[in-house]
Structure formats: structure tokens, C-alpha cells
Amino acid sequence: MTQQWNQQHVPDQTGRVAIVTGANTGLGFSTAQALAARGARVVLAVRDVAKGRAAAGRMGGDVQVTELDLTSLASVRSAAAELRENHPRIDLLVNNAGVMYTPRETTRDGFERQFGTNHLGHFALTGLLLDRLTPVEGSRVVTVSSVGHRIRAAIHFDDLQWERSYSRTGAYGQSKLANLLFTYELQRRLAPLGTTVAVAAHPGVASTELLRNSPAALQRLGNPVARRLAQSADMGALPTLRAATDPAVLGGQYYGPGGRGEVRGFPEVVTSSPQSYDLALQRRLWAVSEDLTGVEFPREIAVGTQYLAD
Structure with missing residues (x-):
């Protein structure tokens, strides 16, 4: 029988x-609100500060707002500098923001x-904040992927930038596959430290603003069948x-809905696509991402001591 893990199972986050x-809306808002309700100090890292403050006001608890535009590496660096100044230690980084099927x-x-947005911005943010996480026992980096990592991915x-031809679905699939490749590579590099873990998750099919650019079939959420989906x-x-x-979470795990096709249901450990576990792909993407963003991760995980025996 599927374990019906829900918000009531979230332990004290004080x-x-x-x-x-x-975290203005949708999945990020729900995630942040639940963490704040359990006592965490939550920072909403959002592009629109006014909307972020309005969201924080609806949450209650200890909630702050930092401006972050993942489409700008300058903004990522500025946000990371502000977060580092205000928070000498960080227990949890949730890489949730994303865009889907955009032109x-x-x-x-x-x-x-x-x-x-979905990969490089979060890769850079994680690298710039990681030394605030690694000294903290039990700290986590959670990156949100999607069932879309299997579709034309x-x-x-x-x-990489789809300059020769463009597919909304293919580009989204690439970005969500990248989220998983990054998570698994990050976990392998973090493992020798023993303090911080990298984990991935996906929401199944959720009715959020992300669907506004989806193909027509996914947009018809007014349809009773689609509403049930x-x-x-x-x-x-x-x-x-x-x-x-x-x-009970372990580094390198991937969580998603436990129902048929991982479309809906309560969260369980799930399996991602075979290519997401490809070590060569993980390593190559990491190197390319460092080159594109100009962000170098902390020295203790930069090389990955676990590769010395390879």
C-alpha cells in the first residue's frame, strides 16, 4: 500500500x-508556506519583489524576500551575495523556479x-551558496525536475542554445534532464563530505501557471478529465x-507522485530515465555548465575526490 506522506509529516523546521x-505562486509558494508553517526561516528568492512580498504576507511565519532573476547571471550573483551576507548558514536550498514550453x-x-533558467541559473546559484550549506549537518539541495525529462529529451x-532549430518540448526536456544530471553529479561530489545531500523531485502534473505555455492538450484544464488528471x-x-x-531521504534519490505514470499521487522514491544516470553525461554537463556560467564550485567538491579511484 502506498504510504500517504503529506504535509502533516513535515517535521519541525525550527x-x-x-x-x-x-516562490511567488504555485509549487514554490506551497513549498515555502509549508516550511514556514513548521518553523523554518524561509527566503523567497523571486524575480518580482512586490509579488514576493505579497506572497510572504499570505504565508505568515518568518518569511523574507530576496530578488532573483534566473535569466541573468548578474542577478544570480547579486542574490547570492545578499543571501550570503544575511545567512551565514543555510540548511536548505530548493531550486524550484522554472519556465515551461516557452517560445x-x-x-x-x-x-x-x-x-x-531551469538549469544554468540554478547551477550558478547552487555553486555560489554551497559553502554556506556544506558546514551544516543535514543540509540539502533539492532541485525540481519533471516527467518532461523523458520526453524528446x-x-x-x-x-545547447537551440540556435539551428527550436522545439519547445525538446528544449524543456533538455533543461529538466539537466536538472537530474546536475543533482546526481552534485551528490557524488558531496558524498565524501558527509554533511550535505543533493536530491531531486518532480510534481507530476500540477495545475499551476507553468501550464500557460503548454500545448493545447495540456491547457484544457477546464475539461473534467483534465481537471481530474x-x-x-x-x-x-x-x-x-x-x-x-x-x-529518511538519501542523497541522489528522486521523489515523485506514486500513482500510475507518476502523474499524481502521494510522494515516493521514483526512478528517472536511463540517460539521467549516465556518468559521462553528468560530468560533461557539469564542465560545460561551469564554463558557461563562470561559477566555480567550492574547492572541496570541484574535482570530486571520489573520481580518484576511477
């Missing part, structure tokens, strides 16, 4: 500092928008919350 990106656009740094190293944001946030707070 004394923990949690950063949640994209062909580029970030301020010239990256394809979905890859730049590959890392197009010969055309899509989970609420609160349900969709449960895998992230479990990955972030369940004491």
Missing part, C-alpha cells in the same frame, strides 16, 4: 534556514531561456517537501 526559488527566447546572457552539446499545487509540492524534510 532553526532551519530555507531558500526557495520561484524561442534567450536570457540576458544569451542562453536559450528554458535551459538558462537529450543534452544537445552541439547546439492535474493535481493541486499543494499536492504537486509534496515530493519536493518530502525530499527537503523527510529524515
Whole structure:
């Protein structure tokens, strides 16, 4: 029988500092609200500060707001500097923000928008904050992926920015596959430290603002069948919350809905696509991401001491 893990299972978070990106609405809002309700000091890292403050006002608890635009590496660096100044220790970083099925656009740094926002922005933010996490026993980096990492998904190293041709679905799949490759590589590099773990999660199909750019079939949420298919944001946030707070979580795990096709249901450990576990892909993407963002991770995990025996 599926264990029905829900918000009531979130343990006391008093004394923990949690950063949640994209927490104005949807999954991020539900995640941040649940953490704040359990006593965490929560920072909403959001592009629109006014909306972030309004969201914080609806949550209650100890909630702060930091400006973060993941489409700009300058903004990522500025946000990281502010977070580092205000929080000498960070217990939890939730890389939640994302865009989905957008038209062909580029970030301020010239990256394809979905890859730049969903992966590169979070890669850079994690690297800039990691030394605030690694001294903290039990700290976690949780990155939100998607079932879309299986759909027309590959890392197009010969055309990462989709300059030759563009597919909304393919670009989204690439970015969500990148989230998993990053998580697994990060966990392997963190493992020798024994303090911080990297975990991934996905919401299944949740009715949030992300669906506004989806294909027509996914947009028809007014259809009774589609309404039954899509989970609420609160349900969709449960895998992230479990990955972030369940004491039994292990580094490198991936949480998603336990129902058929991982579309809906209560959170369980799930399995990602075979290519997401490809060590060569993980290592290559890491190196390319460091080069594109100019962000070097802390020295103790930069090389990955666990590779010395390879």
C-alpha cells in the first residue's frame, strides 16, 4: 500500500534556514508556506519583489524576500551575495523556479531561456551558496525536475542554445534532464563530505501557471478529465517537501507522485530515465555548465575526490 506522506509529516523546521526559488505562486509558494508553517526561516528568492512580498504576507511565519532573476547571471550573483551576507548558514536550498514550453527566447546572457533558467541559473546559484550549506549537518539541495525529462529529451552539446532549430518540448526536456544530471553529479561530489545531500523531485502534473505555455492538450484544464488528471499545487509540492524534510531521504534519490505514470499521487522514491544516470553525461554537463556560467564550485567538491579511484 502506498504510504500517504503529506504535509502533516513535515517535521519541525525550527532553526532551519530555507531558500526557495520561484516562490511567488504555485509549487514554490506551497513549498515555502509549508516550511514556514513548521518553523523554518524561509527566503523567497523571486524575480518580482512586490509579488514576493505579497506572497510572504499570505504565508505568515518568518518569511523574507530576496530578488532573483534566473535569466541573468548578474542577478544570480547579486542574490547570492545578499543571501550570503544575511545567512551565514543555510540548511536548505530548493531550486524550484522554472519556465515551461516557452517560445524561442534567450536570457540576458544569451542562453536559450528554458535551459538558462531551469538549469544554468540554478547551477550558478547552487555553486555560489554551497559553502554556506556544506558546514551544516543535514543540509540539502533539492532541485525540481519533471516527467518532461523523458520526453524528446537529450543534452544537445552541439547546439545547447537551440540556435539551428527550436522545439519547445525538446528544449524543456533538455533543461529538466539537466536538472537530474546536475543533482546526481552534485551528490557524488558531496558524498565524501558527509554533511550535505543533493536530491531531486518532480510534481507530476500540477495545475499551476507553468501550464500557460503548454500545448493545447495540456491547457484544457477546464475539461473534467483534465481537471481530474492535474493535481493541486499543494499536492504537486509534496515530493519536493518530502525530499527537503523527510529524515529518511538519501542523497541522489528522486521523489515523485506514486500513482500510475507518476502523474499524481502521494510522494515516493521514483526512478528517472536511463540517460539521467549516465556518468559521462553528468560530468560533461557539469564542465560545460561551469564554463558557461563562470561559477566555480567550492574547492572541496570541484574535482570530486571520489573520481580518484576511477
